[in-house]
Amino acid sequence: MSRRSSLQGLWSSRRSFVLAATGAAVGLGNIWKFPYLAGINGGGAYVWVYLSCILAIGLPIMIAEVLLGRRGRRNPIDGMRLLSEEETGGGWWRTVGWAGVATGILILSYYSVVAGWALDYTLRAAINLFDRGELAQAGRAFDQLRNAPLRQVLWHTAFMAMSCWIVAKGVKGGLERTVGYLMPLLFLLLLVMVGYAAGTGGFAQAVDFLFHPHAGLDGRTALVALGNAFFTLSLGMGVMMAYGAYLPEGISIGRSAIAVAVADTIVAVLAGLAIFPVVFAQGMQPALGPGLLFRTLPAAFLQMPGGSIFLLVFFILLVCAAWASSISLLEPAVAWLVERHAIPRARAVLIIGAIAWVIGFGTVFSFNRWADVKVFGQTIFQNLDFVTTAILLPLVGMLIALFAGWVMSKSSSADELAEGSLVGYRVWRFAIRFVAPLGIIAIVIHKLVR
Numbered sequence: 001m002s003r004r005s006s007l008q009g010l011w012s013s014r015r016s017f018v019l020a021a022t023g024a025a026v027g028l029g030n031i032w033k034f035p036y037l038a039g040i041n042g043g044g045a046y047v048w049v050y051l052s053c054i055l056a057i058g059l060p061i062m063i064a065e066v067l068l069g070r071r072g073r074r075n076p077i078d079g080m081r082l083l084s085e086e087e088t089g090g091g092w093w094r095t096v097g098w099a100g101v102a103t104g105i106l107i108l109s110y111y112s113v114v115a116g117w118a119l120d121y122t123l124r125a126a127i128n129l130f131d132r133g134e135l136a137q138a139g140r141a142f143d144q145l146r147n148a149p150l151r152q153v154l155w156h157t158a159f160m161a162m163s164c165w166i167v168a169k170g171v172k173g174g175l176e177r178t179v180g181y182l183m184p185l186l187f188l189l190l191l192v193m194v195g196y197a198a199g200t201g202g203f204a205q206a207v208d209f210l211f212h213p214h215a216g217l218d219g220r221t222a223l224v225a226l227g228n229a230f231f232t233l234s235l236g237m238g239v240m241m242a243y244g245a246y247l248p249e250g251i252s253i254g255r256s257a258i259a260v261a262v263a264d265t266i267v268a269v270l271a272g273l274a275i276f277p278v279v280f281a282q283g284m285q286p287a288l289g290p291g292l293l294f295r296t297l298p299a300a301f302l303q304m305p306g307g308s309i310f311l312l313v314f315f316i317l318l319v320c321a322a323w324a325s326s327i328s329l330l331e332p333a334v335a336w337l338v339e340r341h342a343i344p345r346a347r348a349v350l351i352i353g354a355i356a357w358v359i360g361f362g363t364v365f366s367f368n369r370w371a372d373v374k375v376f377g378q379t380i381f382q383n384l385d386f387v388t389t390a391i392l393l394p395l396v397g398m399l400i401a402l403f404a405g406w407v408m409s410k411s412s413s414a415d416e417l418a419e420g421s422l423v424g425y426r427v428w429r430f431a432i433r434f435v436a437p438l439g440i441i442a443i444v445i446h447k448l449v450r
């Protein structure tokens with residue numbers, strides 16, 4: 001079978017690939033997750049570990065994933081099987097594709113619940129349901145939502161349906177083009193918010209909180225930072241591999257990956273700079289948990305002239321960013337069912353979407369009815385998040401680094417990265433062979449001993 005035969009299409013340019021990959025990368029991970037985790041984990045030290053992981057571990061692995069995707073030219077499971085056979089004669093490394101696809105379904109299950117919260121807020125902002133009391137009561141709207149499982153289930157269902165619809169129609173291109181317009185808008189709006197936050201009086205404290213390490217990190221927190229570096233860049237579950245499969249020859253993988261990682265990191269930092277000044281100016285606690293974004297922003301915006309419009313636009317953009325990410329979470333599993341098992345696309349989407357949808361109930365209930373159901377002292381959502389983000393993503397990432405750095409022949413990887421400079425290739429190869437795997441191992445050991 002020729003490499004090309006399973007290709008459905010290629011990105012037309014570097015720009016379209018970067019846009020699609022940025023669409024997958026920028027999402028709830030940047031705007032919802034990064035700030036709340038920085039908040040729970042004490043700021044500074046967490047943020048620096050997170051940023052270092054993006055640069056030293058995430059970036060080389062992103063390049064590796066795209067490279068493997070382009071070389072395999074098909075869905076992550078079959079692509080990894082092919083490369084595995086090509087490089088080793090056996091198919092063991094397809095496990096990477098498997099683990100990635102399973103992790104994607106688990107992440108999608110709670111991703112959709114949180115995106116559902118954003119939908120709920122969009123509607124509220126649209127019909128002006130936030131009242132000024134929101135300010136005094138810091139997050140009453142969020143408490144109401146958190147304690148309303150049925151409402152969350154409905155929004156979770158709506159969001160899952162939106163994502164399935166796009167993936168089923170296979171019109172990702174349309175959404176990605178839209179994302180091309182929405183992303184700069186989101187960026188601008190975040191800048192405005194940071195500008196506003198800078199005037200609230202909490203800005204200096206926020207910068208200090210976010211960038212000044214106040215204490216060391218315990219092992220679990222460092223592992224969480226590592227996992228979230230993977231999460232935010234959409235690594236360790238085949239997304240970048242699936243997108244790389246559509247990357248034409250001759251486009252520089254290294255430069256594309258750097259562009260995606262930089263854009264993604266800027267959005268996360270801006271989100272932090274928009275949220276924490278409000279936290280401090282309003283005398284809130286940084287460790288508000290998963291509700292942080294949903295508690296702080298309405299309180300801040302409603303004080304500002306025309307704030308309810310801003311709030312509406314912001315949540316619409318957040319939903320769109322989450323939407324572009326969620327379709328990328330669905331795509332690898334769906335592509336595999338379609339290409340491998342010849343299941344019609346619509347049915348494949350329905351199967352994967354239904355599984356993630358049902359698992360999502362666990363997350364909804366862990367904020368209310370099952371809030372007291374604890375495993376290892378954590379709720380269902382916390383466990384699901386920890387296992388997928390802090391364990392599975394780095395594990396798959398590690399396997400990808402080992403495969404690209406040690407198993408794959410130098411000539412294969414040099415061939416794929418030939419568009420870049422020789423120095424760039426050497427730096428990447430050193431990073432993927434040593435820095436990334438040893439970095440992951442060091443963080444895991446740190447977790448085991450502390």
Ligand code: PHE
Pocket residue numbers: 024025026027028029030107231232233234235237239325326328329
């Ligand atoms: N990177 C996305 C975000 O930050 C989430 C995601 C993770 C998407 C893994 C695809 C794969 O929201």
